[in-house]
Amino acid sequence: MRWSLIVPVKHLGLAKSRLARAAGTMREGLALAIACDTVSAALSCPTVDTLFVVTDDPLADAELSSLGAVVVSGEPGGGMNPALEHGEAAARARDPRTGVCAMSADLPALRPDELGLVLAAASEHGRSFLADSPGVGTTLLAATPGHRLAPSFEGESRSRHREGGARELSPVGVESVRRDVDTPEDLTEAAALGLGPRTRPLWARMAPHEAEEAH
Numbered sequence: 177m178r179w180s181l182i183v184p185v186k187h188l189g190l191a192k193s194r195l196a197r198a199a200g201t202m203r204e205g206l207a208l209a210i211a212c213d214t215v216s217a218a219l220s221c222p223t224v225d226t227l228f229v230v231t232d233d234p235l236a237d238a239e240l241s242s243l244g245a246v247v248v249s250g251e252p253g254g255g256m257n258p259a260l261e262h263g264e265a266a267a268r269a270r271d272p273r274t275g276v277c278a279m280s281a282d283l284p285a286l287r288p289d290e291l292g293l294v295l296a297a298a299s300e301h302g303r304s305f306l307a308d309s310p311g312v313g314t315t316l317l318a319a320t321p322g323h324r325l326a327p328s329f330e331g332e333s334r335s336r337h338r339e340g341g342a343r344e345l346s347p348v349g350v351e352s353v354r355r356d357v358d359t360p361e362d363l364t365e366a367a368a369l370g371l372g373p374r375t376r377p378l379w380a381r382m383a384p385h386e387a388e389e390a391h
Contacts, residue, residue, distance in 0.1 A: 177274075178223060178224075179225060179274055179318070181228065181279055182230060182267060182277065183211070183230070184230045184256050184259040186281075187233045188208055188233050188236060189204060192207040195358070199382060210284040210372075212372075213283075213284045213374045214281050215227060215240050217288050217372060218286065221289075221292050224291075224295075225274050226271070227244070229247050229281075230251055230263040231247060260278045260325060264276050264324075274321070275295075275318060277298065277316060283315065283355065283356055284371050285355055285367075285371055286353060287352040293349065298316075302322070303325070303326070303342040304343040305338075306344075309356070309365070313356070315356050317337060328340060351369060
């Protein structure tokens with residue numbers, strides 16, 4: 177099955193607020209780097225047909241479209257879920273034959289082969305999702321043709337997606353698809369998996385400061 181991926185990207189001025197302590201003035205650049213690494217890796221997955229980025233941030237628009245993403249503007253407001261529904265409409269209008277998959281924009285260690293394993297598992301179900309590393313949230317929600325996404329991201333979304341009838345996926349060896357980044361501790365764990373080329377140098381500048389704070 178071929179997939180249309182939908183990745184929501186906040187305005188960079190509002191993104192990654194919980195990384196501010198560690199990133200300082202690099203916070204917006206770090207948010208963009210993480211999104212770029214996520215999108216680049218996803219576009220390298222063979223079963224991804226088109227990747228749609230939902231954003232109204234002009235810098236994110238320019239950078240991510242240059243990587244090959246289709247940018248969907250006119251974000252309706254109201255948070256991540258309305259943005260994903262807006263992207264879903266654009267994806268289905270472009271090609272209703274593909275599966276539609278919403279994915280977090282903050283997976284800086286994402287590996288294309290691991291994403292491929294998750295999408296292969298998702299192709300067996302109408303609606304399905306992958307829980308994040310802590311097991312509370314969701315990093316990926318997929319719907320095969322004929323099924324709506326019905327996203328319920330943010331907060332304790334794992335239980336909401338499960339209660340809403342989506343099948344929880346459990347492929348092994350896909351930690352890079354589960355490890356989203358909201359805090360400095362998350363980024364440390366992602367670094368242990370191996371960061372993408374845009375995020376890695378920024379992390380290298382942050383890491384000594386993080387080690388100092390730990391002591």
